[in-house]
Amino acid sequence: MAAAAAAALRTPARLGLDGAAAGEQWPRKRQWQRQRGAPAPVAVPCRTKAAAAAAAAVRCQRAAGAAVVEKKDASVAAAQEGSGDAGAGPELTVVMKFGGSSVASAERMREVADLVLSFPEERPVVVLSAMGKTTNKLLMAGEKAVSCGAANISELDELSFIKELHLGTVDQLGLDKSIVVGLLDELEQLLKGIAMMKELTLRTRDYLVSFGECMSTRIFAALLNKIGVKARQYDAFEIGFITTDDFTNADILEATYPAVAKRLHGDWINDPTIPIVTGFLGKGWRSGAITTLGRGGSDLTATTIGKALGLREIQVWKDVDGVLTCDPNIHPKAKPVPYLTFDEAAELAYFGAQVLHPQSMRPAREGDIPVRVKNSYNRRAPGTLITKERDMSESILTSIVLKSNITMLDIVSTRMLGQYGFLAKVFSIFEDLGISVDCVATSEVSISLTLDPSKLWSCELVQQKNELDDVIEELEKIAVVHLLQNRSIISLIGNVQRSSLILEKAFNVLRRNGVNVQMISQGASKVNISLVVHDSEAKQCVQALHSAFFENGFLSEVDKMDVLRDDFTSHSKGTVRSH
Numbered sequence: 404m405a406a407a408a409a410a411a412l413r414t415p416a417r418l419g420l421d422g423a424a425a426g427e428q429w430p431r432k433r434q435w436q437r438q439r440g441a442p443a444p445v446a447v448p449c450r451t452k453a454a455a456a457a458a459a460a461v462r463c464q465r466a467a468g469a470a471v472v473e474k475k476d477a478s479v480a481a482a483q484e485g486s487g488d489a490g491a492g493p494e495l496t497v498v499m500k501f502g503g504s505s506v507a508s509a510e511r512m513r514e515v516a517d518l519v520l521s522f523p524e525e526r527p528v529v530v531l532s533a534m535g536k537t538t539n540k541l542l543m544a545g546e547k548a549v550s551c552g553a554a555n556i557s558e559l560d561e562l563s564f565i566k567e568l569h570l571g572t573v574d575q576l577g578l579d580k581s582i583v584v585g586l587l588d589e590l591e592q593l594l595k596g597i598a599m600m601k602e603l604t605l606r607t608r609d610y611l612v613s614f615g616e617c618m619s620t621r622i623f624a625a626l627l628n629k630i631g632v633k634a635r636q637y638d639a640f641e642i643g644f645i646t647t648d649d650f651t652n653a654d655i656l657e658a659t660y661p662a663v664a665k666r667l668h669g670d671w672i673n674d675p676t677i678p679i680v681t682g683f684l685g686k687g688w689r690s691g692a693i694t695t696l697g698r699g700g701s702d703l704t705a706t707t708i709g710k711a712l713g714l715r716e717i718q719v720w721k722d723v724d725g726v727l728t729c730d731p732n733i734h735p736k737a738k739p740v741p742y743l744t745f746d747e748a749a750e751l752a753y754f755g756a757q758v759l760h761p762q763s764m765r766p767a768r769e770g771d772i773p774v775r776v777k778n779s780y781n782r783r784a785p786g787t788l789i790t791k792e793r794d795m796s797e798s799i800l801t802s803i804v805l806k807s808n809i810t811m812l813d814i815v816s817t818r819m820l821g822q823y824g825f826l827a828k829v830f831s832i833f834e835d836l837g838i839s840v841d842c843v844a845t846s847e848v849s850i851s852l853t854l855d856p857s858k859l860w861s862c863e864l865v866q867q868k869n870e871l872d873d874v875i876e877e878l879e880k881i882a883v884v885h886l887l888q889n890r891s892i893i894s895l896i897g898n899v900q901r902s903s904l905i906l907e908k909a910f911n912v913l914r915r916n917g918v919n920v921q922m923i924s925q926g927a928s929k930v931n932i933s934l935v936v937h938d939s940e941a942k943q944c945v946q947a948l949h950s951a952f953f954e955n956g957f958l959s960e961v962d963k964m965d966v967l968r969d970d971f972t973s974h975s976k977g978t979v980r981s982h
């Protein structure tokens with residue numbers, strides 16, 4: 404019994420892949436792929452200069468333990484160097500990433516195939532998320548498996564849903580069932596293993612959710628091949644997506660860029676077929692096990708590929724007309740934002756806008772590759788273009804973002820005024836405990852700060868409590884600490900060169916709504932003003948702020964005011980401006 408459970412719980416690492424970490428030539432790839440029911444892999448010899456250069460970069464990192472920060476453009480240079488090799492055709496041009504909402508059904512898969520083919524001038528790398536709500540269902544199935552007993556696994560609603568969705572899709576698309584049958588069997592075995600062990604570790608959780616992307620990409624690649632467009636499926640954890648071993652929230656390591664460039668570019672040179680890559684997944688560099696990049700992580704997969712291959716553009720296709728002025732679930736009148744900088748988009752994502760993964764802008768910014776957010780349900784909508792710089796002269800407020808259920812700490816030094824080293828001591832406690840801080844406001848003897856819930860709350864419930872207890876215990880050695888839970892951060896993303904205007908308007912709105920702001924923080928990034936309020940009043944605040952800034956002609960009023968002010972200034976300087 405226990406042996407069967409352990410067998411069902413085997414991840415690639417437990418199958419002997421641990422040594423494959425950090426750029427090793429994935430020695431047991433065949434074994435893993437066979438187990439996954441995938442076709443035998445195509446061997447890619449290092450025959451191009453690009454492949455050799457990328458391989459050398461990987462070897463160099465491997466020698467130094469893989470966490471080495473490689474010179475950022477090595478992979479791009481290596482990939483591009485190869486463009487003249489072996490009589491290769493034109494290069495890959497863009498990444499097209501489609502989220503779960505875009506590929507939620509057979510019909511949607513067909514539409515996405517049609518969409519990809521409607522850009523005949525592009526040679527895309529396609530990145531896919533799991534179909535619809537598959538990831539949530541997998542997680543729920545895993546939670547239930549812990550306590551439902553192995554005999555009841557096949558009766559789990561979530562498992563039935565996942566089977567029906569994927570088998571039904573394959574059937575409706577006229578594809579061979581074998582594309583997903585092997586994976587579905589393996590999934591059921593895994594759930595039985597979880598039931599027998601009565602335990603769902605973070606590592607097993609990542610293995611569990613990986614089935615979503617592994618199935619969606621296989622279905623989509625088969626669909627393209629069926630309609631006569633050559634496509635090849637790739638599991639990201641097999642092509643060099645090397646990550647930290649932080650299961651459920653792993654970071655991509657630098658070794659990823661040359662490895663991914665080598666594999667995708669090398670294959671493309673040998674045989675130009677559209678690569679269809681699993682989003683969200685990676686491989687832990689120490690464990691060799693499957694990792695995930697945090698919820699919504701396929702955006703990060705897309706930008707990583709964009710940077711690795713030095714592509715012209717990264718497109719992320721969603722179910723909304725681009726990045727909006729606020730979450731449309733909070734305010735239905737949210738409008739698309741046509742242009743953003745990487746800094747604005749990163750801040751917006753980090754402070755809670757679900758539309759982009761918090762880390763996804765980093766590779767795009769480093770590679771200076773434009774990101775376009777588009778709507779796969781409304782292709783004609785222009786979407787949002789995210790670039791390094793944009794014209795900010797007209798810009799005041801760009802978007803309002805809400806991050807709820809955060810924890811705030813008020814920390815007041817127990818020593819007298821003028822105590823130097825207080826801030827340093829406080830932050831060293833957070834560093835020692837490995838906890839990130841979101842927003843900070845300080846005086847010489849007190850600090851108010853909010854904790855990053857995605858880092859804190861990704862842990863088990865018991866662990867969360869311990870972490871907070873540890874923080875408070877340590878802080879109480881030097882300060883009086885107040886823990887304030889159920890708070891929200893409202894982030895005003897915009898042109899902080901005009902912060903007085905934004906704050907004047909915002910505080911007017913908040914005062915009229917009877918809301919007291921508990922903390923204010925204006926980041927050095929100059930694109931974000933954060934206000935902390937109680938959870939219970941946060942949504943209403945965002946709605947009121949949105950109406951005031953975006954719906955009542957405020958921005959055009961400001962334009963008029965600016966003209967008047969300029970005229971006034973010109974008059975007082977003795978010059979007259981005509982308009």
Ligand SMILES: Nc1ncnc2c1ncn2[C@@H]1O[C@H](COP(=O)(O)OP(=O)(O)O)[C@@H](O)[C@H]1O
Binds near residue numbers: 502503532699726756
């Ligand atoms: N500021 C915002 N702009 C656009 N969408 C937002 C924003 N804030 C939250 N959202 C939500 O993000 C969703 C799109 O992100 P996501 O679900 O991750 O897409 P996908 O799964 O297609 O990649 C939208 O449907 C919308 O409900």
Ligand SMILES: N[C@@H](CC(=O)OP(=O)(O)O)C(=O)O
Binds near residue numbers: 539702
């Ligand atoms: N399927 C994963 C990864 C992802 O990126 O999804 P989406 O693109 O649908 O947000 C998730 O649900 O988190």
